[in-house]
Amino acid sequence: MDLDGFFVAACFIAIPWIVLHYITRWKTAATITTDDEALLEELYSLAKRLDERMDTVERLVASDNADFRPARLMHDREVDNAPLEELERMMAEKKGARS
Structure with missing residues (x-):
């Protein structure tokens, strides 16, 4: 995988996955x-x-x-x-x- 492919994967897969992961954790922590x-x-x-x-x-x-x-x-x-x-x-x- 070249450098351009890495940045594309990071921008469109890794970053949204991390954001959504922590949003889900935040929502489940707030429930009773x-x-x-x-x-x-x-x-x-x-x-x-x-x-x-x-x-x-x-x-x-x-x-x-x-x-x-x-x-x-x-x-x-x-x-x-x-x-x-x-x-x-x-x-x-x-x-x-x-x-």
């Missing part, structure tokens, strides 16, 4: 894997359990101290429930699509 989804669902479940425990602790403290006012999101207020309901709807859709 099945293991990541399982971890997110586990963390979401844990967060819900911790939230229920916090509600219990706050109810116990409020029963002992009438002046106690929790300074966090409350499960029984509509303004606090809207983002949680949206998240639960999205997770249910994701589970339905995966099944």
